[in-house]
Amino acid sequence: MIGVIGAGAFGTALAVALGREGREVVLWARDAAQAEAMQRGRSNMARLPGIALPETVTVTADRAALSGAHAVLLSLPMQALGGFLDAFGTELRSRWLVACCKGVDLRTLKGPAELLRRARPDLEAAVLTGPSFAADIARGLPTALTLAGGDEALQRLLSTPSLRLYRSDDVTGAELGGALKNVVAIAAGVVIGAGLGDSARAALMTRGYAEMLRLALALGARAETLAGLSGFGDLVLTCTSAQSRNFRYGQALGSGQGFDPAVTVEGAATAKAVSNMARKLNIDMPITAMVAALIDREISLPQAIQALLSRPLKQE
Known part of the structure; x- marks a missing residue:
């Protein structure tokens, strides 16, 4: 199972792309009302109108639902990542934590991978980045991204025929x-x-x-x-x-x-x-x-x- 934290456009698009390939995905939304509406309506009308959520995608506001995930993708704004990890980082139990945000934390002047390592030094951290728009990914249009810090198994887990991941060790x-x-x-x-x-x-x-x-x-x-x-x-x-x-x-x-x-x-x-x-x-x-x-x-x-x-x- 793959967990995705953040039900904005990009997090939803990743859930759609992975779920479309039959992978079990749990998409976590901070707002319980939003999670319920997305789960019931099978779409994220506010961010990705016209895109249906595959049946293998479950939307929830319960963080415990992520406990069985092999990898958790954190699709949060860069300036919100540190606060989320401070509040909830100890609850993350997956082998891999994958940051999907781009930027430098204003408070620490650190990138997302370092924030992940500080919060959970016992888990493995990676970064998913590259030229992509959420709408393209959700529609299944060809997109290539960089997976920095991950291994071949994680690369295979997060890749699809239209979402191609290339590994790098230069985080x-x-x-x-x-x-x-x-x-x-x-x-x-x-x-x-x-x-x-x-x-x-x-x-x-x-x-x-x-x-x-x-x-x-x-x-x-x-x-x-x-x-x-x-x-x-x-x-x-x-x-x-x-x-x-x-x-x-x-x-x-x-x-x-x-x-x-x-x-x-x-x-x-x-x-x-x-x-x-x-x-x-x-x-x-x-x-x-x-x-x-x-x-x-x-x-x-x-x-x-x-x-x-x-x-x-x-x-x-």
């Missing part, structure tokens, strides 16, 4: 790729929202990738990991599609429009955490710093654009 690189691309996606959205054009977005993505690489290498990641699904692949997806919440949030910033505060934008908190981390490590990350400053309203959009355009010319 740091996979985590940072997934986290940092969200910051660049916000910046790409700002560029498009401000009407600066696709050429500017391509330049922004290129320089953003260079920032991602600088920090990742400084923290012990491998360059080839950042060039893979969890880095470059995810960067391309989130910087070029309006399905990306981070990109849409950046567009709103760039065009001066409002954005729904109920929508989780992982890159906003990550920009602040990584900006602090970069300062401590003395790593130059101007795009990340610009995004963090824009979010905190420390600079205006014209000031941010001017700061980036006036940087010294140098060899690429």
Whole structure:
């Protein structure tokens, strides 16, 4: 049995994809009324309308139902993961804990795998990340992800014909790729929202990738990991599609429009955490710093654009 914690769009999509292949899945929702409605109606109308839950998927608000799971996938917002583990981590009994969130914890400046290890050092931790939208996974469209830290048995358990998992032992690189691309996606959205054009977005993505690489290498990641699904692949997806919440949030910033505060934008908190981390490590990350400053309203959009355009010319 596979457990999925978090009945948002991504958690539901994973449950659907695995359940469709006949695997027994328990999908845990924090809200009992939501769990009951999903179990009775066999869908998550609020997050994935039109997608039916397979019969092998059980939705519940009872954490005890997860006790028999071989692996538990934690599909929670990055900034909620630490609090959940502090409150309920001792109740998790599976062999594998798999983090499905992308970002850096603001409180500890740690990635999801480290939070899992701190909470349950007796269990094995892995990270599932890469270029994916929940709707694509739920519809059975071809998707490839990185499973960092898992073994071959876990890879087989979580893979389906349309959801292909590739293993990596570079957990740091996979985590940072997934986290940092969200910051660049916000910046790409700002560029498009401000009407600066696709050429500017391509330049922004290129320089953003260079920032991602600088920090990742400084923290012990491998360059080839950042060039893979969890880095470059995810960067391309989130910087070029309006399905990306981070990109849409950046567009709103760039065009001066409002954005729904109920929508989780992982890159906003990550920009602040990584900006602090970069300062401590003395790593130059101007795009990340610009995004963090824009979010905190420390600079205006014209000031941010001017700061980036006036940087010294140098060899690429």
